[in-house]
């Protein structure tokens with residue numbers, strides 16, 4: 001690849017592998033003077049100066065430190081003015097190499113900045129960074145499809161509409177992209193859902209059921225859960241942070257009050273609260289204690305296995321909140337699939353085809369909003385500029 005314009009007068013180094021201990025670590029060196037730096041830092045294992053590298057050369061060498069004995073490393077030229085050094089995976093070995101490169105004038109950069117510099121398309125680099133944080137296969141597969149080709153195709157189509165002054169068609173396409181931000185903006189961090197409601201309703205049991213793991217303590221004593229418990233789960237392939245909260249209701253007990261205050265603190269960060277109620281209890285009274293706005297709550301009646309026949313004890317429509325209710329048994333698993341589908345419907349607006357471009361960083365979203373404004377204002381120059389900044393090519397030809 002061509003050298004990015006920002007690297008015409010400097011050399012950068014970055015640790016490309018995890019900062020944690022590993023068997024082997026990889027350090028990248030990039031810039032117009034990278035060859036010179038490599039020949040200063042490395043020598044052949046016979047002690048002679050290095051022969052020049054060519055693209056694809058891989059060599060066993062010795063890294064020379066000013067203060068430490070030399071270390072055996074493998075060096076490779078993987079692009080014009082771009083090298084990688086593979087060394088022992090301990091943090092000390094890597095930091096010695098980075099420091100030595102720094103002493104010879106190179107700047108140390110993060111692996112995220114390295115990806116931006118070494119990929120001609122900023123969107124591809126952003127997708128690679130996001131991929132390292134993907135918590136589910138579905139998100140990983142969507143992020144893998146955020147290639148320069150997919151985005152270029154979309155950007156080219158919108159540009160053609162703009163240049164032929166088909167403003168309404170251009171706006172339609174831009175609006176569709178902007179709308180996908182509702183999913184794309186949450187793909188990496190996911191959504192937050194909490195189990196809230198009166199003590200003993202089965203919140204912790206439901207938490208364990210959704211997690212498919214016996215994580216939270218479940219007990220017939222009301223007020224069992226005191227601390228918030230968090231876990232990341234995949235619901236239909238979407239990452240969701242699930243929070244189990246202490247039972248919520250009137251109490252004089254200072255400990256329970258403190259626990260409830262903790263629960264209340266989470267309400268501001270919630271995308272959805274599952275208001276869990278015991279189906280065998282007095283439901284009408286309990287519903288008055290709803291503590292979240294209706295658009296962020298889904299009512300769940302638990303313990304339906306305790307009803308002799310569902311129709312006999314089932315809550316009626318008038319008892320349910322306007323947003324509907326779900327009947328489940330955390331004990332037997334009945335109704336859980338329907339509940340999961342309902343949660344996903346509430347959290348994830350619309351469908352995404354796997355190869356569709358979807359904005360997933362604030363940078364992309366920001367430029368899309370600028371593009372929308374420019375297209376609405378029928379301003380060709382501002383529209384084309386926003387399109388260019390959105391795709392943002394990193395390099396200039398060598």
Ligand SMILES: Nc1nc2c(ncn2[C@@H]2O[C@H](COP(=O)(O)OP(=O)(O)OP(=O)(O)O)[C@@H](O)[C@H]2O)c(=O)[nH]1
Pocket residue numbers: 198199200201202203204205206217218219220221222223224225226245246247248302303304305306328329330331332
């Ligand atoms: N039969 C039946 N019992 C359940 C069900 N879910 C929970 N329970 C029982 O209800 C009791 C309370 O369950 P928990 O999950 O601890 O309830 P909780 O809402 O977390 O309670 P707190 O932490 O005290 O607020 C326990 O004895 C559970 O075994 C269910 O679906 N069916």
Ligand SMILES: [Mg+2]
Pocket residue numbers: 203204205216217224225244245246247
């Ligand atoms: Mg509990």
